[in-house]
Amino acid sequence: MTTFLLIRHATCDHVGRALAGRASGVMLNDSGRAEARELAEQLRAVQLEAVYTSPLERACETAAIVCAKRGIVPRVADELVELDFGEWTGCTFQDLEADPRWALFNTARSSTRIPGGELAHEAQARIVTWLERARHEHAGSVAVVSHCDLIRLAVAHYLGMPLDLMLRFDIAPASVSVLELQDWGPRIRGLNVRKFSAQE
Numbered sequence: 001m002t003t004f005l006l007i008r009h010a011t012c013d014h015v016g017r018a019l020a021g022r023a024s025g026v027m028l029n030d031s032g033r034a035e036a037r038e039l040a041e042q043l044r045a046v047q048l049e050a051v052y053t054s055p056l057e058r059a060c061e062t063a064a065i066v067c068a069k070r071g072i073v074p075r076v077a078d079e080l081v082e083l084d085f086g087e088w089t090g091c092t093f094q095d096l097e098a099d100p101r102w103a104l105f106n107t108a109r110s111s112t113r114i115p116g117g118e119l120a121h122e123a124q125a126r127i128v129t130w131l132e133r134a135r136h137e138h139a140g141s142v143a144v145v146s147h148c149d150l151i152r153l154a155v156a157h158y159l160g161m162p163l164d165l166m167l168r169f170d171i172a173p174a175s176v177s178v179l180e181l182q183d184w185g186p187r188i189r190g191l192n193v194r195k196f197s198a199q200e
Contacts, residue, residue, distance in 0.1 A: 001182045002135040003189075005046070005143045006151045009054070009062040010035040010174040018092040020058070021085035021117075028061050035174035036065035042195065043176075048072060049140035054080040054147060062174070063145040074145070079130035082147040086117025110163040120163050124153040135181040151177055158186040 010032035014020035028036065043066060051074045053063035063074035088096060096102040105112045109120040127150050134142065148171045155177055156166045170192055171177065178190035 001180055002138050003141045004131060004134075004179040004181065005043070005048075005141060006154060006177040006179055007039070007062065007066070007143055007145045008148050008151055008171050008173055008175050009056075009059040009145055010039070010065075012058045015173055016093075018090060019085050019088050019096070020082070021089035022056065022082050023089055024057065026056065026058050028058055032058070032062075032173065033065065036062045039174045039176070040066045040068065043143070044069075046141055048143050049138050050075060051143040051145070052077045052080060052134070053145040054082065054150075056082060056147075059145045059147065063143070066143060066145070077130060079126050080144065080146040080150060083114070083120070083123045083149045083153075084118040085114055087115040088117070106167065108164055109166060120149075120153060120166075123150060124157055124163065127154045128157050131179070131181065154179065155188060155191065158188060 010028050012020065012026050012032055013029050014026060020026045048070065051063055051067050051072050053059045053074045053076055055076045055078055059080070060074065060076070067074050088102070101115060105114060113119045127146070131154060151171045152166045152169070155169070156163060158179060172192055172194060174194070176190060176193045178188070178193070180187045180189055
């Protein structure tokens with residue numbers, strides 16, 4: 001059995017305001033660094049076999065804080081990178097509300113391609129394929145630092161949830177969602193947990 005701790009990166013200035021997407025140079029803010037340190041403390045009792053991270057700075061910074069006192073070097077996995085938001089990268093949510101394609105994307109994610117970007121199904125296949133490969137490489141607990149939509153897509157897959165319904169649950173900054181993968185199938189042990197304990 002492999003237990004994946006799916007961790008959304010901690011808070012950066014874009015959270016709740018704009019789509020950072022794959023833009024470079026987006027770092028954690030002071031609140032985010034404090035969140036990451038608190039998360040690292042909460043995870044202290046968890047024996048981690050490995051820590052993987054998206055290549056984007058805000059994820060790498062979160063992973064580095066989680067690993068700081070463990071002697072573990074986070075491994076970058078390109079498959080964990082944020083959804084490609086194409087033309088919408090950097091746009092504020094206020095600006096996006098005027099774009100009818102944004103409304104369509106949020107009601108029909110299964111069939112709406114982001115302008116110049118990715119289909120949700122493509123991103124889902126990317127992260128699920130990575131998780132299935134990683135579970136054969138690890139038999140313990142593995143931390144995976146990624147992004148809100150990527151984690152939602154993974155959880156939706158293992159719950160058998162249609163992509164058009166994935167906005168029915170949230171993935172907050174510095175939250176942990178616990179996914180167990182066994183030969184008989186998956187189990188979600190925790191979702192969007194903000195105060196994680198080893199018993200989750």
